[in-house]
Amino acid sequence: MRPLVFAANWKMHVGPPEAREYLRAFFAAGEIPHERAVWFFPPAVSLEAVAQNVAGHRNVVAGAQDIYWEAKGAFTGAISAPLAAQAGARMTLIGHSERRHVFGETDEQTGEKLAAALAANLQPVLCVGETLAQREAGETTAVVTRQLVAAFAGHSGKRHVTIAYEPVWAIGTGRNATPKDAAEVHRAIRGWLKGNAPAVVPFVILYGGSVNLKNAAELLAEHELDGVLVGGASLDPRGWAQLVRTAVA
Numbered sequence: 001m002r003p004l005v006f007a008a009n010w011k012m013h014v015g016p017p018e019a020r021e022y023l024r025a026f027f028a029a030g031e032i033p034h035e036r037a038v039w040f041f042p043p044a045v046s047l048e049a050v051a052q053n054v055a056g057h058r059n060v061v062a063g064a065q066d067i068y069w070e071a072k073g074a075f076t077g078a079i080s081a082p083l084a085a086q087a088g089a090r091m092t093l094i095g096h097s098e099r100r101h102v103f104g105e106t107d108e109q110t111g112e113k114l115a116a117a118l119a120a121n122l123q124p125v126l127c128v129g130e131t132l133a134q135r136e137a138g139e140t141t142a143v144v145t146r147q148l149v150a151a152f153a154g155h156s157g158k159r160h161v162t163i164a165y166e167p168v169w170a171i172g173t174g175r176n177a178t179p180k181d182a183a184e185v186h187r188a189i190r191g192w193l194k195g196n197a198p199a200v201v202p203f204v205i206l207y208g209g210s211v212n213l214k215n216a217a218e219l220l221a222e223h224e225l226d227g228v229l230v231g232g233a234s235l236d237p238r239g240w241a242q243l244v245r246t247a248v249a
């Protein structure tokens with residue numbers, strides 16, 4: 001069986017007591033299958049509760065949903081990579097489409113954040129993806145490439161980075177990319193990384209956008225997908241426990 005990653009983005013849901021209760025229900029389904037990894041991205045206030053409650057469970061880690069690029073200082077409301085690491089984060093999302101499109105984060109800022117994550121030994125999960133208008137204009141590869149170029153600008157050292165291909169039109173809409181469409185973009189990302197960021201080892205590419213119990217098996221049967229990043233369908237612990245055990249052909 002090939003290794004697969006199941007990443008849960010709780011967005012602005014699940015406070016600390018709810019997180020503890022969630023994990024109790026999630027782990028009641030048993031340990032994670034050997035070849036699978038589960039990454040939880042809770043809101044910052046719940047990071048420590050999640051990190052503490054996944055400790056000791058094989059292949060399960062906690063990560064931040066976002067970080068600021070400065071390490072410390074007068075940045076009210078922001079969370080730095082070292083602070084997230086202190087709370088128990090092992091990784092962090094960077095450039096999630098809601099950061100880009102709701103909060104106006106730029107490509108250049110994702111580059112700053114990627115560098116800050118690596119400096120604090122947090123594994124970055126860089127999210128890239130096109131809007132519906134960009135897809136319809138045939139600009140998908142150009143947009144994703146632009147996002148990769150900006151994020152990796154100036155970084156040449158050896159490092160572990162995960163990419164999440166998340167078409168904006170598929171996030172939270174109930175409309176997922178087809179396995180074939182996702183695979184096409186994953187191949188383009190793999191090609192770009194091999195040619196332009198060969199020190200990124202190993203690179204795992206996740207698909208995200210309306211993944212759920214109904215479509216996970218079909219999506220994961222496509223070998224270009226190394227796993228999934230899931231929002232809405234990760235909020236129910238029992239459903240998520242089932243999803244991470246999806247049988248894949």
Ligand code: PEP
Pocket residue numbers: 009011166170171172173174208209210211229230231232233
């Ligand atoms: C996400 O938040 O990254 C995401 C993919 O959300 P959803 O699964 O709800 O589309």
